[in-house]
Amino acid sequence: MTKNYSQLTLVQRYQIEALKSTGQSQSAIAKRLGVDKSTISRELNRNIPKRGIGAKIYSAVNAQNKTDTRHKVKPKRELFTADLKKDALTKMRIEKFSPELISAVWKKENKPRLAMKQFTNLFGKLNLVTKRSIKTLRKPTGF
Numbered sequence: 001m002t003k004n005y006s007q008l009t010l011v012q013r014y015q016i017e018a019l020k021s022t023g024q025s026q027s028a029i030a031k032r033l034g035v036d037k038s039t040i041s042r043e044l045n046r047n048i049p050k051r052g053i054g055a056k057i058y059s060a061v062n063a064q065n066k067t068d069t070r071h072k073v074k075p076k077r078e079l080f081t082a083d084l085k086k087d088a089l090t091k092m093r094i095e096k097f098s099p100e101l102i103s104a105v106w107k108k109e110n111k112p113r114l115a116m117k118q119f120t121n122l123f124g125k126l127n128l129v130t131k132r133s134i135k136t137l138r139k140p141t142g143f
């Protein structure tokens with residue numbers, strides 16, 4: 001059984017705000033929205049100010065703004081950097097490495113590796129003469 005997780009939408013946040021202002025419990029709000037009660041608890045804990053203007057009052061707009069800010073600020077995982085792309089192109093064009101060989105070399109160097117499909121997606125079908133293709137093109141001698 002797999003679980004599908006999704007973010008709360010602005011509409012759901014407005015519903016939380018309205019239901020919270022009428023005095024509904026977190027469990028009742030969760031049932032009404034069709035989410036787990038821990039989702040509502042987490043949402044309220046993250047987005048209700050503890051002090052200052054609007055303290056202890058949930059605001060859907062402020063909650064959405066905080067969420068958007070968190071998503072913009074959180075670090076993104078970028079495995080295949082511009083330097084790695086440059087390195088791959090150098091190995092393919094100058095050193096005549098195949099994508100498989102580049103992947104093997106990067107494995108030894110503890111760099112991220114890509115599957116053939118990913119290489120193709122990033123670089124397209126490169127018409128390069130690789131060491132592997134040279135071997136297959138040689139005709140047997142002695143016949």
